[in-house]
Amino acid sequence: MATRERRIFSQLEGKADAIVLANATDPSLDLTFFYATGITSGLFEGCFAIVTPRRVEVLSSELEELSARQAGVRTTIFENRKERDRLLSRRLKGFRRIGVNAQELTVSNYKLIRKCAKGARLVDVSDRLAAARRVKDEEEITKIKRACDIASKTAVKIPELVEAGMSETMAAAEVNYQMMRYGASGPAFATNASYGPATAEPHYVPGTRKLRRGQLALFDFGATHRRYVSDVTRTFVSGRPGGRQRRLYEVVLEAQEAALDTIRDGVRGRRVDSAARRVIDSTEFKGKFIHSTGHGIGLSVHDPGIISSQRDMVLKENMVLTVEPGAYIKGFGGVRIEDDVLVTKNGCKVLTKAPKEFISI
Amino acid sequence: MATRERRIFSQLEGKADAIVLANATDPSLDLTFFYATGITSGLFEGCFAIVTPRRVEVLSSELEELSARQAGVRTTIFENRKERDRLLSRRLKGFRRIGVNAQELTVSNYKLIRKCAKGARLVDVSDRLAAARRVKDEEEITKIKRACDIASKTAVKIPELVEAGMSETMAAAEVNYQMMRYGASGPAFATNASYGPATAEPHYVPGTRKLRRGQLALFDFGATHRRYVSDVTRTFVSGRPGGRQRRLYEVVLEAQEAALDTIRDGVRGRRVDSAARRVIDSTEFKGKFIHSTGHGIGLSVHDPGIISSQRDMVLKENMVLTVEPGAYIKGFGGVRIEDDVLVTKNGCKVLTKAPKEFISI
Numbered sequence: 270m271a272t273r274e275r276r277i278f279s280q281l282e283g284k285a286d287a288i289v290l291a292n293a294t295d296p297s298l299d300l301t302f303f304y305a306t307g308i309t310s311g312l313f314e315g316c317f318a319i320v321t322p323r324r325v326e327v328l329s330s331e332l333e334e335l336s337a338r339q340a341g342v343r344t345t346i347f348e349n350r351k352e353r354d355r356l357l358s359r360r361l362k363g364f365r366r367i368g369v370n371a372q373e374l375t376v377s378n379y380k381l382i383r384k385c386a387k388g389a390r391l392v393d394v395s396d397r398l399a400a401a402r403r404v405k406d407e408e409e410i411t412k413i414k415r416a417c418d419i420a421s422k423t424a425v426k427i428p429e430l431v432e433a434g435m436s437e438t439m440a441a442a443e444v445n446y447q448m449m450r451y452g453a454s455g456p457a458f459a460t461n462a463s464y465g466p467a468t469a470e471p472h473y474v475p476g477t478r479k480l481r482r483g484q485l486a487l488f489d490f491g492a493t494h495r496r497y498v499s500d501v502t503r504t505f506v507s508g509r510p511g512g513r514q515r516r517l518y519e520v521v522l523e524a525q526e527a528a529l530d531t532i533r534d535g536v537r538g539r540r541v542d543s544a545a546r547r548v549i550d551s552t553e554f555k556g557k558f559i560h561s562t563g564h565g566i567g568l569s570v571h572d573p574g575i576i577s578s579q580r581d582m583v584l585k586e587n588m589v590l591t592v593e594p595g596a597y598i599k600g601f602g603g604v605r606i607e608d609d610v611l612v613t614k615n616g617c618k619v620l621t622k623a624p625k626e627f628i629s630i
Numbered sequence: 631m632a633t634r635e636r637r638i639f640s641q642l643e644g645k646a647d648a649i650v651l652a653n654a655t656d657p658s659l660d661l662t663f664f665y666a667t668g669i670t671s672g673l674f675e676g677c678f679a680i681v682t683p684r685r686v687e688v689l690s691s692e693l694e695e696l697s698a699r700q701a702g703v704r705t706t707i708f709e710n711r712k713e714r715d716r717l718l719s720r721r722l723k724g725f726r727r728i729g730v731n732a733q734e735l736t737v738s739n740y741k742l743i744r745k746c747a748k749g750a751r752l753v754d755v756s757d758r759l760a761a762a763r764r765v766k767d768e769e770e771i772t773k774i775k776r777a778c779d780i781a782s783k784t785a786v787k788i789p790e791l792v793e794a795g796m797s798e799t800m801a802a803a804e805v806n807y808q809m810m811r812y813g814a815s816g817p818a819f820a821t822n823a824s825y826g827p828a829t830a831e832p833h834y835v836p837g838t839r840k841l842r843r844g845q846l847a848l849f850d851f852g853a854t855h856r857r858y859v860s861d862v863t864r865t866f867v868s869g870r871p872g873g874r875q876r877r878l879y880e881v882v883l884e885a886q887e888a889a890l891d892t893i894r895d896g897v898r899g900r901r902v903d904s905a906a907r908r909v910i911d912s913t914e915f916k917g918k919f920i921h922s923t924g925h926g927i928g929l930s931v932h933d934p935g936i937i938s939s940q941r942d943m944v945l946k947e948n949m950v951l952t953v954e955p956g957a958y959i960k961g962f963g964g965v966r967i968e969d970d971v972l973v974t975k976n977g978c979k980v981l982t983k984a985p986k987e988f989i990s991i
Contacts, residue, residue, distance in 0.1 A: 295657075296659055296661070333833060371736065372736055376740045446803055446810075449799065449800070455817065458656075
């Protein structure tokens with residue numbers, strides 16, 4: 270992990286001598302805690318990590334000792350909160366500027382750190398930590414690739430798993446089950462399976478609706494592998510597609526390919542977004558692409574990094590991002606095609622290799 | 631939801647005129663946001679809820695509009711962050727003391743609220759919000775019961791689903807799949823399936839280990855239903871149990887029954903914990919029960935509330951808690967038996983009805 274400490278501090282520009290990362294109770298966990306420590310299992314509720322340019326130490330409860338040891342990170346076990354707070358105070362002694370991750374730290378834990386770090390100034394370094402996490406290292410890329418493989422293989426299986434008459438929740442169950450058969454530790458987020466008009470709702474939640482012939486069927490899902498995730502969407506049709514469905518699919522696919530073509534180290538996210546948007550907006554589906562083109566993935570399915578018209582970000586080598594244009598027509602349905610890509614010097618490598626023809630199920 | 635606003639403010643003792651709840655990026659979501667609004671789907675990243683004694687309003691991005699509308703909560707949609715911050719400032723005008731949930735609020739969102747709430751004092755009311763959430767209302771109990779039913783039915787199925795030779799990860803996949811077949815929207819947490827010596831690690835993560843005849847097999851899992859969860863553990867044995875396995879099982883079961891017998895409105899959690907601990911500590915397994923006896927469940931699998939020797943809490947009618955003693959012997963294995971119970975005036979109602987004999991699979 271020594272390279273990860275260096276990577277973090279190389280982003281800090283001298284803003285802090287040490288960083289304290291803290292988890293509250295699930296789900297209020299700081300993913301940067303797991304980034305800095307390399308810990309791949311466990312919740313580490315109420316646990317702290319102290320990061321300096323030369324070492325990382327975890328203050329852990331007994332319950333998580335095994336996970337900490339397996340990750341090979343220097344760990345001190347506390348028996349109760351009082352002992353933990355005493356340990357933290359002792360470890361923070363002597364630092365003058367202590368970095369905190371305001372975007373993922375709870376106010377309660379901030380107060381606790383302030384109490385334990387007497388005399389030190391607390392500095393918000395969350396934007397610097399996000400910058401470190403945006404560009405993935407080799408170990409991270411290996412894990413993400415595996416999560417992408419699992420999701421891709423599952424996407425290929427969907428036409429076998431889902432058929433007319435099956436409910437959305439059962440289809441989501443089949444997708445999750447298949448991902449775990451292929452080695453996922455679980456789904457990366459609540460799998461979205463939607464049919465017909467519901468495909469026009471990007472954040473739909475699966476229900477009892479049954480797939481009818483002629484309907485669009487959209488699946489948005491991802492796998493978790495050693496804490497790292499993938500995020501894929503494929504849209505199918507039950508039976509023979511209608512003309513408008515086919516046209517919608519072709520336009521979205523063309524938009525995705527246009528976006529993929531622009532991606533390389535140094536390009537602005539805004540340009541990638543507008544490449545996709547321009548394709549959709551030049552057709553009868555103008556204005557129907559109602560979200561951003563993509564976002565970072567890594568420890569979270571919404572990792573730092575965004576491809577959007579509203580916020581600017583320059584893409585860099587070894588960022589991993591989703592590319593997911595869609596078009597949504599209320600009452601009719603929507604199509605979204607989403608892949609995960611690794612940004613390279615001269616282009617990008619698509620990590621999710623499931624086919625992108627318009628497939629009938 | 632009007633009763634929920636009243637319930638929250640009845641706990642506040644006049645500490646605040648209004649409460650602001652805020653979500654950051656997943657997983658940094660404030661579950662009290664979902665408690666106060668009654669919203670059962672969606673992430674609501676970057677969204678806010680403003681709660682007063684008489685009404686709840688959600689400031690939501692367009693992406694979550696459907697989920698907000700389905701919950702029937704008053705909602706205002708913003709198009710971008712600038713508009714959201716402007717809306718928030720306008721809504722907070724005139725309040726003098728604004729409550730925040732420091733235990734689930736990020737430091738960044740705290741700063742944003744402070745900026746938008748000019749002239750008001752921000753007051754940490756997180757312990758009061760936790761107190762409200764600890765005691766469940768009828769609607770919550772109905773949802774938890776359904777999540778418990780799903781987990782119980784799944785526990786009953788385990789002997790059919792798992793057999794010698796199956797890996798821990800595949801067994802976890804089978805459990806998750808079965809829960810979704812029974813109507814779960816997903817697992818409540820990463821399902822734990824462990825075999826043999828691994829059963830002695832309460833926070834083990836399933837691996838490639840295959841079940842061998844004669845081994846203990848422990849399953850800790852729960853279902854999510856409309857955001858509410860269950861949390862169950864059953865320990866089985868592959869084939870015929872050995873004498874020590876049987877003895878360990880009997881002692882833990884006796885400990886659990888002793889704890890269950892003490893539960894009723896008004897009893898101290900410490901007394902429930904010691905009822906279970908005394909049974910285990912009076913045997914050759916003394917000192918092998920290395921965690922607390924239980925915790926609250928609800929929107930989270932670690933909801934407010936604890937049954938522990940270290941922190942004191944008086945049990946109240948309509949709390950829902952786990953009761954889960956265990957005993958763990960390094961190198962040999964462990965047994966844990968966990969049920970979810972509803973505290974009643976004169977006792978408790980066990981919501982997870984799967985049998986508790988020592989079953990061979």
